[in-house]
Amino acid sequence: MPTDLINRDTSFLVVVDLQERLAPAIAEFDRVLASAMALVQAAEVMGVPVIFTEHCAAKVGPTVPTLLEAAPSAPVLHKTHFGTLEEMEHQKTFAEFSGRRPIVCGTETHVCVLQTLFGFLQHGFSPLLATDACGSRREADKATGIARMVNAGAEAVTTEMVIFEWLRRADNDLFRKVHPIIKAL
Template sequence: MLKVDETALVIIDVQGKLAKIMHQSGEMLRNLERLIKGAQLLDIPILWLEQYPKGLGPTAEEIKQHLTDNSPIDKMAFSACKSDTFQEELKKLERKSMLVAGIETHICVYQTVSELLNLGKEVEVVVDCVSSRTLANKEIGLDKMKSLGASVTSVEMVLFELMGTAEHSKFREISKLIK
């Protein structure tokens, strides 16, 4: 079970026009907004990445508007773990559990998850917050990550798991996000 004080959220490359052409992009972006707001309510730290922003553009405005307390970490390698800045931020957080969301499932998300697992992190991929241009590539990426030892979850499942009880001080606010 995930614990608030042991968990961080990693958002990968939800950028520009690319974000708009993902399979079921509207649903993915709405779910990602819910996840970010929930993480913020629960004080879960967020690491936010952008792949080659000069070429792919900035993070989609729907997402960026909720990340005002963060700055994106630029990267060129597909895996976030190849970024020295990401590695430094990851070490500062001292979190063992990583929630991972973003695009594309079969490329940057997959490679990041693979390396996070190699670093000894427990990784949960938020399935309704990842996508690829095709459903087939999303499914292939998810299957490979599961075969490596990553778990899968959903926005609703993870937020309620992190709260653990309806008596949690943020229960009403989180419940409103889900509805």
């Protein structure tokens, strides 16, 4: 397991299934969304690639629009498998990020996030899990999902950890651009 800080040049953000119709069922969804939004906004400012996934969008609805607006050029990968890497065409997309570390967040923690993260592990990635940007309907499912992913080899991080490690320093224009995002958390 890597022991270095998260580097914006060697990571990418995967936002799993933060979809409109699922939102009302997720415990503390507003907090989960705020954390995911901060990650997306900071990634956009710092040039970190962002990828969204949507699970059965015809039934569960699209990704929350404000997230898509924050990263308008980010691809949206549609899936029917719970784990995005079970989709063959998604494996090709993520192969382009070989050598980079995925930072994973989204819903539901114990289902689509877990199965996506396990897919990254199985494909040789060293994923990070932004725990405060993950949600489930029940807190027990979220906590158990996080514990299982960490036990399997993922590193648990928070939104602020990711952003500050991407930044590394506070005496430049990049920090001044990202500071309002951090303050809004």
